[in-house]
Amino acid sequence: MTFSATTVLVLGLVALLVLALGVWAYSTANRLDRLHVRSDQSWQALDAALARRAVVARAVAMAVAGPVSTDPLRGDRAAQLATLADRAERADRADRETVENQLSAALSLVDIEQLRPQLVAELADAEARVLIARRFHNDAVRDTLALRTRRPVRILHLGGTAPLPHYFEITERATPAAATGLEVHTTRTAARVVLLDEQDRVLLLRGHDPTAPEVPFWFTVGGGVEPGESLRDAAVREIHEETGQRVDPAVLRGPLWRRVAVFPFNGELIRSEELFFTLRAPRFEWRPAALNALERRTITDHRWCTPADIRALEELGEAVYPYHLDELLAEAATAAGDDTDHVVRSIR
Structure with missing residues (x-):
């Protein structure tokens, strides 16, 4: 049994159409599954x-x-x-x-x-x-x-x-x-960095609200993004200002996490959307390079912390932000060691 060239061409086109339909259906089904x-x-x-x-x-x-x-x-x-x-x-x-x-x-x-x-x-x-x-x-x-x-x-x-x-x-x-009926005085985007040493201890800073110096809390390096500045550039700038270290923006991993917080500070109510990067660097002596006047008044200490150290601070009644940072450190440490793109997920 022989087939003419036209028949072969038609069969080939039909096969291609069936294949294209199958590829489309498969990709669409996968996309639906992801959605x-x-x-x-x-x-x-x-x-x-x-x-x-x-x-x-x-x-x-x-x-x-x-x-x-x-x-x-x-x-x-x-x-x-x-x-x-x-x-x-x-x-x-x-x-x-x-x-x-x-x-x-x-x-x-x-x-x-x-x-x-x-x-x-x-x-x-x-x-x-x-x-x-x-x-x-x-x-x-x-x-x-x-x-x-x-x-x-x-x-x-x-x-x-x-x-x-x-x-x-x-x-x-x-x-x-x-x-809440509250007026938010400041809305900002912030770049924060989970800065880890060789033993995966995170650098935390201790501070307080100027209006409540008796209530200390601990937080990661970072701060607000300035006009015209990218998140990554803001993170690098904050690392230098708050630790004295200069880093290449390319070595930052992330952002990994997104946190939205509304909190009172210095008599104002602030809504802050925080994006977290991670970075592993050799341990260094903390010498902030460019703290502003308010930061010099309110940042009182620093510490390289393990998960156990973080839990100990919380047991003493001193809050650590973001919440559950002791449980998040393993994820940050893993991300600091790879070059893959990460899906930003919400944390508290």
Whole structure:
């Protein structure tokens, strides 16, 4: 049996079309799988942010109620807030939006003048995290649905049996402080560096808020990005200013982590988006080169710390930022030794 040249050509074209369709279907299915993973992870992050807000809301309710409340209305509002926080933690996915909106409304009625500054900052930070996590989740849902609802994708069932993701809609305020009613005085982006020595000990600086010198805390090297400056250049500049060391920007690894924090400092409320690099360098003597006047007043000590050292500082009641740095150091040490690109993930 022989085939004409035309038949062979037609069969070849059909084979190429089938192959192209198969490659497209395979790549699309893989992309859908990644999008579903992204939407699942974004929901987990949002769920964690909502859970943290519920914990802070419960602390706010206790503060509003006070040890002995002589105001029945104040006690009722505190009880209602605590009840809504409990319901938000236990609500299933179908009822979550309604309950979280009720909790948002209750929090918006809280008189923040009744709260300690630290609790106000915790509430602002929790609200900001919910706002950011919700936006990330809805972006992931949007991208997944945009591909899942295309006709060829539906006809070929490339989405498999994975359920369609759903948007999560809750009321949010336009202010960066979210539903706290606070005015954020400063919003900044910061480059921070997990600076490790040969034994994977991290350099931490000890400082305090000028308005609360009795409450020290520890933090990594780094600071705000200046206008026109890249994150990497800012990190290199901060290393020199705060340690006296000059490093090549190319040796920095990352950024690895992203942290959004809202906190009071020097009488202002600051919202800081922090991106963390990592760097391993030979241990050196700490000689800051260009601390400004405020930093010279508020940075009081430094220490090269192991995970155990970090836990010991926390046991003494001195906060270490970012949270859970003792658990994060292994990841930073691994990243410091390779050249691969890293996916930035959110931390506290």
